[in-house]
Amino acid sequence: VAEWVTSARGQLREMVKLLARPDLLSFASGAPSVECLPRAVLAAIAARNIEADPLSLQLRAPSQALAQEVVSVMASRGVTSQPGQVLMVHGGQQGLDLAIRLLLEPGRPVLVEEATYPGLLSALEPYQPEVLRVPSDPAVGMDVDAVERLLEGGARPAFLYAMPEGHNPMGSRLPQGRRLHLVELARRYCVPIVEDDVAGLLQYDDTRLPPLRALDDRWVFYIGSFSKLIGPALRTGWMVVPDWALRPLSLIKDLATTDIRTVAQELITDFLAEGHLAQHLATIRAVYRERRDRTIAALREELPDEARFHEPQSGLFVWVRLPARFDTLALLRAAVDVERIAFIPGPFFGGDGQLSSCLRICFASCPSQAIEDGIARLGQLLRRHS
Numbered sequence: 001v002a003e004w005v006t007s008a009r010g011q012l013r014e015m016v017k018l019l020a021r022p023d024l025l026s027f028a029s030g031a032p033s034v035e036c037l038p039r040a041v042l043a044a045i046a047a048r049n050i051e052a053d054p055l056s057l058q059l060r061a062p063s064q065a066l067a068q069e070v071v072s073v074m075a076s077r078g079v080t081s082q083p084g085q086v087l088m089v090h091g092g093q094q095g096l097d098l099a100i101r102l103l104l105e106p107g108r109p110v111l112v113e114e115a116t117y118p119g120l121l122s123a124l125e126p127y128q129p130e131v132l133r134v135p136s137d138p139a140v141g142m143d144v145d146a147v148e149r150l151l152e153g154g155a156r157p158a159f160l161y162a163m164p165e166g167h168n169p170m171g172s173r174l175p176q177g178r179r180l181h182l183v184e185l186a187r188r189y190c191v192p193i194v195e196d197d198v199a200g201l202l203q204y205d206d207t208r209l210p211p212l213r214a215l216d217d218r219w220v221f222y223i224g225s226f227s228k229l230i231g232p233a234l235r236t237g238w239m240v241v242p243d244w245a246l247r248p249l250s251l252i253k254d255l256a257t258t259d260i261r262t263v264a265q266e267l268i269t270d271f272l273a274e275g276h277l278a279q280h281l282a283t284i285r286a287v288y289r290e291r292r293d294r295t296i297a298a299l300r301e302e303l304p305d306e307a308r309f310h311e312p313q314s315g316l317f318v319w320v321r322l323p324a325r326f327d328t329l330a331l332l333r334a335a336v337d338v339e340r341i342a343f344i345p346g347p348f349f350g351g352d353g354q355l356s357s358c359l360r361i362c363f364a365s366c367p368s369q370a371i372e373d374g375i376a377r378l379g380q381l382l383r384r385h386s
Ligand SMILES: Cc1ncc(COP(=O)(O)O)c(C=O)c1O
Pocket: 030, 090, 091, 092, 093, 094, 117, 119, 163, 168, 196, 198, 224, 225, 226, 227, 232, 236, 237
């Protein structure tokens, strides 16, 4: 077995599997809420499609109709794109993997935030690149001045990895000024940006900042996904990429997983073409907004005064920084065994120990009426270990 498979991150992944215990009130999983997945609509589409279309299970070229629907979804985010710039992928995770395969030359580092999406770190593991980190803040996201200092100092990362909306794990939204600055740096230093926007459509206020891709179509590789919106089991996401990258990326995709139209893609095409997305988004935003509000109110009640957290305006997560005396990896055992709750400890998201007193709370998948109870148990845990 290759060494990277059994690395420290592999051990962290094993630990997080423990959190699937069914008796837990869990704030750990980043999955959407089961009640928020449109099973009835999709079941009706599936029953009709598979029966009526004799080619539904056959080998077919990727669907232009879906690419066109994705162009409309992108337009609703303020991004102009062409169907020819869209590449369908098996979830945002595959988008990350493809971007890495395309962009990561041996010996080049990658630039990420100090707390970042673990799936990106996992996808990098086979290549073992140097990972450059810049500070990040739950209110205003990536420290773009720190990115500039690194680039000015001569760092030439293969790409910058950014989550400007609904950041996982910090819940941050990057303000417009920082977005403009980041894109300007990408252009000035010729560094591609991999923009992970898988939670970009889950916004809880009326601010609608367009993604980085709206600001630049030469350096920004945009990744979207239907996982958080319609269901992770559909394994369907999309990329909108620079024209120069489309052919090589399609080739890599085809070599990795044969680029054909999947059953899931066909269901999603009809879901979008029949106009279900707008109503569905309105419904799930309302559910998640309410859960966010309850979570924030309960955290204000229960956490020690010195704890720091920020109300997220998008995404599924609240990032909590506890006083330095707390070690959230060590606390997790008692959380699970004694309080029967789960969260994800900060070190899972990277860092060299700076995140050891942090934890990520997912407010989306815990049933609404259980949130106060769960956060009260977290408060109790912290009081006992203070
Ligand atoms: C930030 C981020 N990127 C990518 C993914 C992968 O999503 P998908 O299910 O579309 O592969 C996730 C899933 O949790 C995520 O949180």
